[in-house]
Amino acid sequence: xxxxxxxxxxxxxxxxxxxxxxxxxxxxxxxxxxxxxxxxxxxxxxxxxxxxxxxxxxxxxxxxxxxxxxxxxxxxxxxxxxxxxxxxxxxxxxxxxxxxxxxxxxxxxxxxxxxxxxxxxxxxxxxxxxxxxxxxxxxxxxxxxxxxxxxxxxxxxxxxxxxxxxxxxxxxxxxxxxxxxxxxxxxxxxxxxxxxxxxxxxxxxxxxxxxxxxxxxxxxxxxxxxxxxxxxxxxxxxxxxxxxxxxxxxxxxxxxxxxxxxxxxxxxxxxxxxxxxxxxxxxxxxxxxxxxxxxxxxxxxxxxxxxxxxxxxxxxxxxxxxxxxxxxxxxxxxxxxxxxxxxxxxxxxxxxxxxxxxxxxxxxxxxxxxxxxxxxxxxxxxxxxxxxxxxxxxxxxxxxxxxxxxx
Amino acid sequence: xxxxxxxxxxxxxxxxxxxxxxxxxxxxxxxxxxxxxxxxxxxxxxxxxxxxxxxxxxxxxxxxxxxxxxxxxxxxxxxxxxxxxxxxxxxxxxxxxxxxxxxxxxxxxxxxxxxxxxxxxxxxxxxxxxxxxxxxxxxxxxxxxxxxxxxxxxxxxxxxxxxxxxxxxxxxxxxxxxxxxxxxxxxxxxxxxxxxxxxxxxxxxxxxxxxxxxxxxxxxxxxxxxxxxxxxxxxxxxxxxxxxxxxxxxxxxxxxxxxxxxxxxxxxxxxxxxxxxxxxxxxxxxxxxxxxxxxxxxxxxxxxxxxxxxxxxxxxxxxxxxxxxxxxxxxxxxxxxxxxxxxxxxxxxxxxxxxxxxxxxxxxxxxxxxxxxxxxxxxxxxxxxxxxxxxxxxxxxxxxxxxxxxx
Numbered sequence: 001x002x003x004x005x006x007x008x009x010x011x012x013x014x015x016x017x018x019x020x021x022x023x024x025x026x027x028x029x030x031x032x033x034x035x036x037x038x039x040x041x042x043x044x045x046x047x048x049x050x051x052x053x054x055x056x057x058x059x060x061x062x063x064x065x066x067x068x069x070x071x072x073x074x075x076x077x078x079x080x081x082x083x084x085x086x087x088x089x090x091x092x093x094x095x096x097x098x099x100x101x102x103x104x105x106x107x108x109x110x111x112x113x114x115x116x117x118x119x120x121x122x123x124x125x126x127x128x129x130x131x132x133x134x135x136x137x138x139x140x141x142x143x144x145x146x147x148x149x150x151x152x153x154x155x156x157x158x159x160x161x162x163x164x165x166x167x168x169x170x171x172x173x174x175x176x177x178x179x180x181x182x183x184x185x186x187x188x189x190x191x192x193x194x195x196x197x198x199x200x201x202x203x204x205x206x207x208x209x210x211x212x213x214x215x216x217x218x219x220x221x222x223x224x225x226x227x228x229x230x231x232x233x234x235x236x237x238x239x240x241x242x243x244x245x246x247x248x249x250x251x252x253x254x255x256x257x258x259x260x261x262x263x264x265x266x267x268x269x270x271x272x273x274x275x276x277x278x279x280x281x282x283x284x285x286x287x288x289x290x291x292x293x294x295x296x297x298x299x300x301x302x303x304x305x306x307x308x309x310x311x312x313x314x315x316x317x318x319x320x321x322x323x324x325x326x327x328x329x330x331x332x333x334x335x336x337x338x339x340x341x342x343x344x345x346x347x348x349x350x351x352x353x354x355x356x357x358x359x360x361x362x363x364x365x366x367x368x369x370x371x372x373x374x375x376x377x378x379x380x381x382x383x384x385x386x387x388x389x390x391x392x393x394x395x396x397x398x399x400x401x402x403x404x405x406x407x
Numbered sequence: 408x409x410x411x412x413x414x415x416x417x418x419x420x421x422x423x424x425x426x427x428x429x430x431x432x433x434x435x436x437x438x439x440x441x442x443x444x445x446x447x448x449x450x451x452x453x454x455x456x457x458x459x460x461x462x463x464x465x466x467x468x469x470x471x472x473x474x475x476x477x478x479x480x481x482x483x484x485x486x487x488x489x490x491x492x493x494x495x496x497x498x499x500x501x502x503x504x505x506x507x508x509x510x511x512x513x514x515x516x517x518x519x520x521x522x523x524x525x526x527x528x529x530x531x532x533x534x535x536x537x538x539x540x541x542x543x544x545x546x547x548x549x550x551x552x553x554x555x556x557x558x559x560x561x562x563x564x565x566x567x568x569x570x571x572x573x574x575x576x577x578x579x580x581x582x583x584x585x586x587x588x589x590x591x592x593x594x595x596x597x598x599x600x601x602x603x604x605x606x607x608x609x610x611x612x613x614x615x616x617x618x619x620x621x622x623x624x625x626x627x628x629x630x631x632x633x634x635x636x637x638x639x640x641x642x643x644x645x646x647x648x649x650x651x652x653x654x655x656x657x658x659x660x661x662x663x664x665x666x667x668x669x670x671x672x673x674x675x676x677x678x679x680x681x682x683x684x685x686x687x688x689x690x691x692x693x694x695x696x697x698x699x700x701x702x703x704x705x706x707x708x709x710x711x712x713x714x715x716x717x718x719x720x721x722x723x724x725x726x727x728x729x730x731x732x733x734x735x736x737x738x739x740x741x742x743x744x745x746x747x748x749x750x751x752x753x754x755x756x757x758x759x760x761x762x763x764x765x766x767x768x769x770x771x772x773x774x775x776x777x778x779x780x781x782x783x784x785x786x787x788x789x790x791x792x793x794x795x796x797x798x799x800x801x802x803x804x805x806x807x808x809x810x811x812x813x814x
Contacts, residue, residue, distance in 0.1 A: 013431075013447070014434055014444035014447060015434060015435070015438055015444065016430075016431035016432065016433070016434030016435035016438065017431075017435075017616075017617075018431075019426060019427075019428060019431050020426075020427075021426060023423075023449070024420075024423035024424075024425070024426050024427075025423060026423070027421055027422055027423030028422070028423035028424075031422055031423065037421035037422065037451050038421075038450075038456065039448055039449065039450055039456065039460065040420070040421060040448065040449035040450075041446055041447065041448050041449075042430070042446065042447035042448075043446055043447075044444055049445070049446065053446065190478060190479075190480065191478070191479040191480065191519055191521050191522060192519070194479070194480040194481070194521065195519065195521055208418050208419070208422070208452075208482070209480055209482065210418075210419040210424060210425065211560070212425070217424075219424075268703065270682070270685075274682070274685045274686055274688070274689035274698075275677070275681070275682020275683060275684070275685030275686045275689070275703065276682060276686050277682070278677075278681045278682030278703040278705075279681055279682045279683050279686060279794075281681075282681035282682070282705065282755075282794070283790070283791060283794075285756070285757050285758065285790060286758070287705075288705060288706065291681075291705055291706075292705060292706040292708070292709055293702065293703045293704050293705040293706050293709035293713070294702070294703050294709075295700065295701070295702055295703070295713070296675065296682065296685040296700045296701050296702070296703065297700050298685075298689065298694075298695060298698055298699060298700040299695065299698075299699040299700050301699070301744075302699055302700035302701075302743065305742070305743075306700070306702070306713075335712070336709065336712075337708075348689075349692070350692050351692065351693070358515075360514070378514070378515065380513065380514025380515070380516070382539070382562075383690070383692060384690060387686075387689070387690075
């Protein structure tokens with residue numbers, strides 16, 4: 001497999017004022033083509049640093065994608081650094097100069113003298129036409145490595161990528177495409193996901209894990225000759241009902257699709273999650289098709305007022321209890337007139353815990369056409385994580401009841 | 408000036424499935440301390456790559472901050488690679504093991520065998536206590552370079568940073584104490600914040616900006632001899648009532664403190680924000696002292712059922728209108744029996760807009776002891792950002808009414 005490195009150049013990146021999104025975008029493009037990632041490096045506006053990074057990257061990788069530093073100002077140093085790294089000089093490139101001038105002319109303007117600098121490119125490079133901005137892009141070949149120099153502006157970078165870099169790579173490297181299967185899981189710590197995948201062995205299949213809380217993603221990277229069906233079946237069997245979708249969207253979207261397919265609706269009564277379940281559901285465009293509304297029943301009086309929970313029940317069992325969770329789910333379902341009702345009550349902390357009901361104690365109930373399911377959980381995390389995990393697990397309980405994996 | 412390098416480790420970073428936000432955060436922290444950025448490198452789960460990057464970084468920089476790869480799974484290779492890079496071996500660290508076990512015990516669980524691996528650390532390293540997760544953090548000193556190894560989970564990384572790394576750096580490099588004043592603003596785009604600060608000039612005061620949506624943070628970095636009072640007064644005058652706190656907490660906390668000081672309470676009726684205001688308020692420990700609850704009134708029928716909004720009013724004015732926002736705020740205030748009621752209705756998109764009411768049209772109303780204030784806004788953003796900006800601006804409207812800057 002051919003290796004690629006990415007070099008991102010810009011003082012705004014090393015000062016932390018801008019997050020580099022180009023490298024990740026390029027990584028996905030390269031992985032889809034079957035290239036193997038090497039190093040990604042970010043450097044500021046120091047010519048010697050840029051030069052060293054470029055020459056080291058060219059020594060390690062078959063392909064180097066470099067973004068940024070091609071602008072007209074004195075701190076745009078990439079062309080200069082590249083010339084030095086590959087032992088050549090800068091010269092005025094007539095093709096590049098014509099492009100910059102034409103770009104200005106097309107907007108009825110005359111090119112400012114400073115922009116002439118953008119046409120000073122390393123001798124021997126090939127210019128890649130940039131119809132989307134003034135910074136000329138170019139390609140250098142050096143001792144078995146091909147380097148592409150692209151502007152840092154994401155829209156320009158991507159346009160030049162699609163028009164020049166991608167076809168050029170496809171022509172140079174006849175690499176077989178790799179496929180990736182994504183199993184999204186919830187309610188499974190990363191270490192347990194890994195434990196369940198212990199001994200998973202299929203030729204041409206690599207497994208990757210990623211915590212994307214409250215979700216855990218398990219990825220199967222498949223070589224062209226791998227048996228995708230067998231690998232997926234094995235992974236699904238190991239991860240069980242924690243997998244809420246294969247190659248689908250986030251949990252809120254999966255639940256929305258399940259509800260929409262059945263023309264059903266849901267309402268929420270949230271105590272300790274205080275709106276986080278509603279927020280997950282409504283993050284999905286079109287959610288008004290399946291979500292009606294509900295209550296944030298933070299105070300006990302609100303549990304009674306909004307869901308009809310008997311104050312004596314709260315007094316006797318405590319607000320954080322199975323009967324109260326059930327009453328919330330059933331009460332909100334009836335009052336809103338939804339197909340499903342979700343009720344949640346728990347102790348998010350940091351205060352409010354006891355020996356019997358420590359911080360992290362949570363009761364989830366989902367009321368539906370066939371009655372009410374209840375789960376008691378203990379989530380030993382900090383306040384925000386108890387809240388967000390509870391919201392995800394409550395929504396996942398509805399998902400399980402919708403896709404038939406609840407029991 | 409001392410140079411720092413950042414090493415971010417994780418297959419999810421080089422595959423492009425996760426954007427590395429840690430490096431930028433660390434860069435800002437280090438710049439604030441006066442360190443000079445060197446290279447930032449991202450590597451995947453290849454032990455030899457990690458080893459090479461670590462030893463090269465240690466050869467170039469005085470400080471190396473490394474994040475990621477400290478988890479319990481077999482693709483967490485950083486400790487192993489560090490041992491190899493600095494010519495030592497891994498050994499079971501009793502302190503680290505005790506921490507991982509204690510972390511599980513505190514949640515009433517037994518440590519899974521896989522997590523024992525997390526306590527295998529390079530011989531000679533110093534363990535940095537991680538009270539926020541299971542991955543032990545550690546420090547290595549090697550030939551004039553100090554390297555900190557931190558978990559990749561941002562919340563854990565930041566907690567360990569503040570508790571261990573920052574004080575350690577301050578002590579080692581005898582950095583002059585720099586004071587920073589943080590002005591937290593809301594409802595002000597970063598470019599407008601910068602525009603308002605144009606011409607701000609005080610000896611020994613540097614200004615930094617940071618978008619922390621929905622907040623914008625303006626920081627004044629003060630040299631020991633700077634006139635802090637004059638600089639702060641000038642900055643406040645320029646940024647006006649958009650500043651909701653100086654050196655205080657996030658918006659939900661500031662509003663909570665204002666309410667608690669007056670022994671007042673608030674209730675929410677949220678349509679387009681669907682729980683996000685409630686979530687911001689309840690993210691603050693102790694919020695049950697000032698937040699009672701409210702409704703997520705997504706469907707029109709819920710606006711009527713929960714807040715008594717006249718269906719004819721909705722029919723005549725549209726659900727996204729000033730009268731409906733006012734009726735939501737007033738209705739929820741009365742029904743819940745709170746001192747204040749917040750009502751929000753808007754078009755989050757991507758669908759549902761019209762020429763008269765485009766996507767991003769939002770009505771916010773805050774009802775209180777002295778009547779109801781209303782604001783109409785147009786937020787030309789994507790769905791999630793319209794939702795979160797609206798939640799922040801609604802909460803900020805209450806803040807302005809509480810601190811007397813509403814008019």
